[in-house]
Amino acid sequence: MAFFLMGDSAAVGLLMQMLLLFGAAKLFAEFAQRLGQPAVVGELIAGVLIGPSVLDWVRPNEFLTVFSELGVLFLLFQVGLELKDFKLMRVGWDALLIAVAGVLLPFIVGRQIMLALGHPGLEAAFVGASMVATSVGITAKVLADLKLLNVRASKIILAAAIIDDVLGLIVLAVVSSLAKGTVNYYELGITAVLAIGFTLIVAQFGTKAFEKLVPRMDRRMSGAHNQFVLSILLLFALSVLASIAGVAAIIGAFLAGMALASSVDEHTKEQTAGVTEFLVPFFLAGIGLHMDLSVFQNPSTLWVCGLILLAAILSKFLGCGLGALRLGVRDAARVGIGMVPRGEVGMVVAQIGNSIGVIPKDVYAIVVFMSIATTMVAPPLLKLAYRDLIKQQAQEPTQSL
């Protein structure tokens, strides 16, 4: 890879892939919206269409993966930044209950189905773990597009998704250790404590720290875009720290956004929104690129595929929905649907399982299909579940909680 600059063909090729992926995503987002569907669905379908399993114009590669990952980091950062008066602790117990139920049910159901179908125990556990995964990015993007991030159900979804993520990584760590032979409970305990400690400390003290620091920085620094620079630095630093602490990088990115939400100005938010808008299509269409439609060629895997998909949707919806029942049926339904997308997280679990030889190729394709299909099914249902609030919001332009 040399420079675009001089017409190096590999570099120009990457530029063309980016153009195609971004262009197709935005074109299909427009189509989806004209059909009354969330834009996200269009972007996912665009990825499937131009990906290897249909037109084969663009294949997943390392560079597109990096853009996709940065996309989801910026997406979660932006979501954190746009939240008003969000206290993780305030919704903590509700969220914890939702997350725990939404982890246990999918894991048990996924594992039991695979066992019942005669698959080995470890493979079944890995499929269960992949059904635990929640791709909060998808739901957050749909809610952000609808400008409904700041209602109760949305805030609870975000909080539950964070806890779900920590739990999901612990489940993944356990099944990965099982695959290697033994589980080191001591190490696992340390990771869990670190992960939870990191999240709680940043969530608790981040906002106040930056409310003090940002005005001071503005007075002392000479640069023109200090708040923007600070935003990028904090986003990257907390993403790295989160990874080191054992939480997903996106949680770090989300916490960075939350910490800065009340201290950076509108210019800065608009500038980071620019980066987010640029990168997110690579995340969404990038998920679609991984779709492997070969699962439909084999009738015997086809029905397993359908069963797993149905189980993935219902177990998450029921698990989280029941956990949220205290909030009333409507919010419980919103939360249940909001947690359904498995997106990139489910895919990565399957990838890890495949790379260590626990998940065979056909099951891998099924899990990837389940991850992408849950991601496509949820946004239209989510829009439906939020329809009262969408109407209400159309009448009164600003609202919160």
Add this chain to the structure above:
Amino acid sequence: MAFFLMGDSAAVGLLMQMLLLFGAAKLFAEFAQRLGQPAVVGELIAGVLIGPSVLDWVRPNEFLTVFSELGVLFLLFQVGLELKDFKLMRVGWDALLIAVAGVLLPFIVGRQIMLALGHPGLEAAFVGASMVATSVGITAKVLADLKLLNVRASKIILAAAIIDDVLGLIVLAVVSSLAKGTVNYYELGITAVLAIGFTLIVAQFGTKAFEKLVPRMDRRMSGAHNQFVLSILLLFALSVLASIAGVAAIIGAFLAGMALASSVDEHTKEQTAGVTEFLVPFFLAGIGLHMDLSVFQNPSTLWVCGLILLAAILSKFLGCGLGALRLGVRDAARVGIGMVPRGEVGMVVAQIGNSIGVIPKDVYAIVVFMSIATTMVAPPLLKLAYRDLIKQQAQEPTQSL
């Protein structure tokens, strides 16, 4: 490279490198500004410092190269976007004269020095070609930071740099063909005509086309950020087309910005500015990463290095300055200095020469040193040359031409 998401160590490593590079660039930009120097100088030095030849914290890699390249594309796009009432044709003849003089003199001087030092003819020609290169990004960034893009000298620099770029690529094509054996003048002619045609047509008709198209698009499309999406698409599309037409991708990016300058709104400009601010440090510090200080270890290459650097500065300054003399001494000096940075373009020419076996390793290091040193020397001199206008601008906030 898997997902940051799950703490994949290579991915987290990339995230850390990005954090280091971005952070160091912005820290040293602040230092530079406190010393009254352009921020650009600090960002370049930051790259040298954390790069392999000093601290060795971050080494150039493919991913950082892609960010660096996108950075310079967005930089030129943003420069085009911020230009007011810029007509390539209106400054065309002045710019042509400057560009031709600024191509011939450095090429002849560079080649003669190498020949006089006993280097082979082809190697001498390649060094000459690397001295022809102009990194318009550096100068444009300095002028944009000073908010002096819209004065006469700056506009002429931009126009001359575009023509210089076309000429530079033709020179490079000729010397590369010489290295392969024969020069296909027919093919070269086609490339030149295509390159010039592409540039002139977009420059001439782009603005009017988008002044008609953008309001129409705004009425018809449902998306929330249509102008931003259009900007990204045009930026990528013209960059790809420029590469295919045989001009550098950055020229396409610049033309895309120019074409949209009068039709997109301030929100869109702020959003694309966000992407630019995010990516440009990877371009600037990325240049610094390539510095190879080993040239200083050998006294015999050291003085060649000094000689080439001096020749590079003087030949470009005098060539372009004399070409611009009609504009008065002050503007001539501004133009002469503005064209001095060789930046990434000089480095790429050297890289191509090295990869086809024409430029040996020690000469390659010298050319890279020349490219980076000219890039560091120019910004402070540029600030000095523009000091009247900087003062004037401090008194009257808005101005143009």
